[in-house]
Amino acid sequence: MTDLALSALTDxxxxxxxxxLAGLAFRPTFEVGSPAWLWALYLAISGTATALGAIDHGFFEPIEHPGNPAMKFATRATLALAAFLLLLTTALQFMSPLWTRIVVGAGLVVLAATLWVNWVSDDLLAVAASNGVGMLLALVLHASNLRNGRGSLMMCVGIVLSIAASSLVFTGGTGVLGLGLYGTLHVALMPAVLFLFLGGLKLRPTRSAGARA
Structure with a gap:
C-alpha cells in the first residue's frame, strides 16, 4: 500500500x-452548552474532520480530483472549528464569565483568520498553531486545578500525547512500521484520544459553575 492509502486507512x-467515544460522551444528564456537552461535541467534530481527511486521501487526492482542494479546505475548516470548541470548553470549565468572553472573542478571531488563510492557500501550520494554543491552555488549567478536583489528570495525559503525536508531522520523517508519516500520526493519536475521552468525564455537566457538579 502507498503512504497515501495507509493514511486514508488509518484515518x-x-x-x-x-x-x-463521542457517542459515549453524549449523555442525557448533561446540560446543552455545559463543558461536558461541548467536549462531546468537540469529539464529534474531530471525528468528522478525520473522516473528511480519510475521504480526501482515499478518493480525491490520489487521482488529483478537481474536488481535492475543496475537500482539503473542508477538512482544515472542521479541524479549526474543533480547536475553537476545545478553547470554549476550557474557558467555560475554568474561567470567570468576563475572561470567558475575552478568550472566546479572541478564539473567534483566530478561527476566522485560520479559515481565511486556508481559503486562500492550504496551510496546515495555521490549523496546528491554533489547536496547539488551545491544547496548551487546557493543559495548564487542568494541571493547575488537579488539587481542587476541577482538573483531570487523564486530560493532561491525553493532551501531552496529542501534542507529541502531532509534532511528528513537522519532523519530516517517514513514520514507523511501514505506516508512513501520516499513518504513524493517526495510530499515535489513538491512545491520546482515549485519554482525552476519559479526561472529559471529569468536566462539569452543567452550564453554571454553581449548579450541580
Missing part, C-alpha cells in the same frame, strides 16, 4: 474510534 480507523 478511517481513527474516525471510527472518535465517533464511538
Amino acid at each position: 478511517v480507523i481513527l474516525a471510527c474510534q472518535i465517533f464511538f
Whole structure:
C-alpha cells in the first residue's frame, strides 16, 4: 500500500474510534452548552474532520480530483472549528464569565483568520498553531486545578500525547512500521484520544459553575 492509502486507512480507523467515544460522551444528564456537552461535541467534530481527511486521501487526492482542494479546505475548516470548541470548553470549565468572553472573542478571531488563510492557500501550520494554543491552555488549567478536583489528570495525559503525536508531522520523517508519516500520526493519536475521552468525564455537566457538579 502507498503512504497515501495507509493514511486514508488509518484515518478511517481513527474516525471510527472518535465517533464511538463521542457517542459515549453524549449523555442525557448533561446540560446543552455545559463543558461536558461541548467536549462531546468537540469529539464529534474531530471525528468528522478525520473522516473528511480519510475521504480526501482515499478518493480525491490520489487521482488529483478537481474536488481535492475543496475537500482539503473542508477538512482544515472542521479541524479549526474543533480547536475553537476545545478553547470554549476550557474557558467555560475554568474561567470567570468576563475572561470567558475575552478568550472566546479572541478564539473567534483566530478561527476566522485560520479559515481565511486556508481559503486562500492550504496551510496546515495555521490549523496546528491554533489547536496547539488551545491544547496548551487546557493543559495548564487542568494541571493547575488537579488539587481542587476541577482538573483531570487523564486530560493532561491525553493532551501531552496529542501534542507529541502531532509534532511528528513537522519532523519530516517517514513514520514507523511501514505506516508512513501520516499513518504513524493517526495510530499515535489513538491512545491520546482515549485519554482525552476519559479526561472529559471529569468536566462539569452543567452550564453554571454553581449548579450541580
